[in-house]
Amino acid sequence: MSTTAIPENVKRPMPPSVVHLGWFLLAGGLIVFLGAYVTDARRAAFDNVILLLFLASLAAGSLFLVALEHLAGAVWSTPMRRLIEFLAGLTPLLPLVGLPLLFHLHDLFHWTHAEVVAGDQILQGKTAYLNVPFFVLRFFAVCLTWLLFFWLFTRNSLKQDRTGDQKLTTRNARLAAAFLPVFAITLTVTAVDWGMSLEPHWFSTIFGVYYFAGTALAAVALATLVVVYLLDAGYLPPLRGDNLYSLGALMFAFVNFWAYIAFSQFLLLWYANLPEETFWFMHRWEHGWQVVSISLIVVHFAVPYFALLPQEAKMDRKRLKIMAIWILAARLVDLYWLIMPSFGDSVTLGWQELGIPLVATGLVIVVLAWKMQRHNLVPVGDPKLSRGLDFRL
Amino acid sequence: MTKGPLYAITALFDTPDAVMHAAGETAKVFTHYDVNTPYPLHGMDHAMRLRPSRMGFFALAFGLLGTVSAVGLMTWVTLVEYPMVIGGKPFWSWPAFVPIAFELTVLLASVLSVVAMIVIYFKFPNNRHPLHDTMYMRRVSSDMFGVYVKAEDPAFDEQKVRGHFARLGATQIDAVYFIVPEETERPKIFEPKFLGVLAVTAIVAMGATYVTYNKLLYMVPFNWMSDQAKLKAQKPSDLFGNGIGMRPPVEGTVARGFLPYPFKGKPDDAGKYLLNPLLPTAAVLERGKSKFLTYCSPCHGNFGSGDSRLAGQFPSPPTLHSDKVRNWPDGNLYHVITEGQNVMPSYATQISREDRWAIVHYVRVLERAHNAKESDLR
Numbered sequence: 001m002s003t004t005a006i007p008e009n010v011k012r013p014m015p016p017s018v019v020h021l022g023w024f025l026l027a028g029g030l031i032v033f034l035g036a037y038v039t040d041a042r043r044a045a046f047d048n049v050i051l052l053l054f055l056a057s058l059a060a061g062s063l064f065l066v067a068l069e070h071l072a073g074a075v076w077s078t079p080m081r082r083l084i085e086f087l088a089g090l091t092p093l094l095p096l097v098g099l100p101l102l103f104h105l106h107d108l109f110h111w112t113h114a115e116v117v118a119g120d121q122i123l124q125g126k127t128a129y130l131n132v133p134f135f136v137l138r139f140f141a142v143c144l145t146w147l148l149f150f151w152l153f154t155r156n157s158l159k160q161d162r163t164g165d166q167k168l169t170t171r172n173a174r175l176a177a178a179f180l181p182v183f184a185i186t187l188t189v190t191a192v193d194w195g196m197s198l199e200p201h202w203f204s205t206i207f208g209v210y211y212f213a214g215t216a217l218a219a220v221a222l223a224t225l226v227v228v229y230l231l232d233a234g235y236l237p238p239l240r241g242d243n244l245y246s247l248g249a250l251m252f253a254f255v256n257f258w259a260y261i262a263f264s265q266f267l268l269l270w271y272a273n274l275p276e277e278t279f280w281f282m283h284r285w286e287h288g289w290q291v292v293s294i295s296l297i298v299v300h301f302a303v304p305y306f307a308l309l310p311q312e313a314k315m316d317r318k319r320l321k322i323m324a325i326w327i328l329a330a331r332l333v334d335l336y337w338l339i340m341p342s343f344g345d346s347v348t349l350g351w352q353e354l355g356i357p358l359v360a361t362g363l364v365i366v367v368l369a370w371k372m373q374r375h376n377l378v379p380v381g382d383p384k385l386s387r388g389l390d391f392r393l
Numbered sequence: 394m395t396k397g398p399l400y401a402i403t404a405l406f407d408t409p410d411a412v413m414h415a416a417g418e419t420a421k422v423f424t425h426y427d428v429n430t431p432y433p434l435h436g437m438d439h440a441m442r443l444r445p446s447r448m449g450f451f452a453l454a455f456g457l458l459g460t461v462s463a464v465g466l467m468t469w470v471t472l473v474e475y476p477m478v479i480g481g482k483p484f485w486s487w488p489a490f491v492p493i494a495f496e497l498t499v500l501l502a503s504v505l506s507v508v509a510m511i512v513i514y515f516k517f518p519n520n521r522h523p524l525h526d527t528m529y530m531r532r533v534s535s536d537m538f539g540v541y542v543k544a545e546d547p548a549f550d551e552q553k554v555r556g557h558f559a560r561l562g563a564t565q566i567d568a569v570y571f572i573v574p575e576e577t578e579r580p581k582i583f584e585p586k587f588l589g590v591l592a593v594t595a596i597v598a599m600g601a602t603y604v605t606y607n608k609l610l611y612m613v614p615f616n617w618m619s620d621q622a623k624l625k626a627q628k629p630s631d632l633f634g635n636g637i638g639m640r641p642p643v644e645g646t647v648a649r650g651f652l653p654y655p656f657k658g659k660p661d662d663a664g665k666y667l668l669n670p671l672l673p674t675a676a677v678l679e680r681g682k683s684k685f686l687t688y689c690s691p692c693h694g695n696f697g698s699g700d701s702r703l704a705g706q707f708p709s710p711p712t713l714h715s716d717k718v719r720n721w722p723d724g725n726l727y728h729v730i731t732e733g734q735n736v737m738p739s740y741a742t743q744i745s746r747e748d749r750w751a752i753v754h755y756v757r758v759l760e761r762a763h764n765a766k767e768s769d770l771r
Contacts, residue, residue: 271488310449393438
């Protein structure tokens, strides 16, 4: 068996042109958001929620993938784990992204209006959970929890680069076991707070899982995109299609899982046919939303499903790259479909919404560039690395 | 059993790395060879230079077969064979089909793939393989790793293969021969011992099932749940003097709300003597509408025109706007709801007396709406 040499020190910054592009996109996106906030603060706040949920998906989802590798003792993903840790570096930025929203809670959430709640028995019953102080507390608590685990995971991982201490791997595995239940709760809280409570009368117990399915999918897609790009550009030690296959398979799996959960949510509400539940879907079926709903099925499920079905598709770099970008775009469509019907009855799409992908792309590039400048691109001290580099299906 | 011609030369190796190396080297020289390991070795297909398996296409075809048959069956049942309204949804409600189509897709894709693998690759029902029952097979299914080259390989030469394996560091090299079945050999399935055990097992299983369902369930403690200290209908009891468990009502009394209907079988009398005790207030009409939509509309239609979905599937329910019904006194309508008429059953147990009268009012409203007078429109 041939063994790939373990690189001693893999530190290579991103080319300045890409970093500049990242800053440019970020600045452009921020200007768009500023303009949106000045012209129509309520609409900008809804766009901001989409941005927050998208970035939270990428950040927390990346943490989830890191934890998954540690807990499962996965080998195939070890050469790319550091990059996923870089992407989890979006976590510290989440409070900043959410900050403007805390000043627009009144625009976003029906349940913050005291006079409405006073005349609404259902909302009164939910005030124990849906009240502003607890909401803000939850938001910061969730962000801090993720930040804590991000800090612990990466600290151990980076320390291993220098010391090669194998105990750190065990420690991270234990940490991952502690993180996963915490992740489940915090992600559900995020989904319920920022997604479901936009329509405080509506409830779906599967909503948190729905957001999780998208979160994991978005994180895998972003990881695939970054890994394949850096691999093509020669930043990483050569990885085989066998390593990439698992990324493709995970994308395929979570495309299916998302569809499964999305359909489960729909089927139960459709079957029971209770007015207090079905209005949520009716809302997404009228005033032009029908087009968005149907295209969501095509864009988020049918296309990636058939594109990723053959085995070669999960190993081919070019196809993986295209599907990763496609899925990230589909995630935005899904979040748009989830959030925007609460803004107004009809479909609203304009220059204001352009800020979401601009800021998100810009932030990912800037964070990645910053991390790549400072740390190794591969966890060189990890005892699983050599097996990961020689991984065969 | 006697030895036949040479089938293959087998070689055993101690480590996965050794067998991986041996597979790669063997692939360079021979084409008719195979590798046996106690567990899957990652990268073996690459070392053996195997093309991607075609099983995936079988799985896809079987999966699609599952989808098509599930959707097809449910479409046929709900549209052709037995159309039925469920929960007010359309006959062809595709969302309800999805879970079943999904399950059948997964089921057929997995089960039939395994069957196809057994039939195509393992050549079922032929279960006689020369490698079975050899030391080689015993070791590669527990703690060693094996490679063998078949004698049918164009480059095969016994000494050459033995030398090849020895150079690769095989710990044991053997020759395996074809098995020639003897003429007298009977299939083991017809051995009297086997048939006897089979018969005994069947009798014991049947007997145990019989005893369980017919005897055991009525023995202590399994009958404790049905053994309750209460009187059952039509059963005797020592508690009462006459030994009858059920008590007749006190003579000359009627339970509250159970006054017998006095016009049984006499619709004309009902029409003549019964008067609607309720006033047609908004509340009464709302009540009547609600009950009408629940109990009457499935046959008579939402507006009483006899145009419900059931029209044509039974003797058609009549319209309530005919001259006959419109000229009936209220009592006759009440009587039909109470007693039923033709195919229509009695609704006496389902609709309370007050509600029946409320429905009568509502039917009157519907009739008036369908045959509005000039003065109503003004």
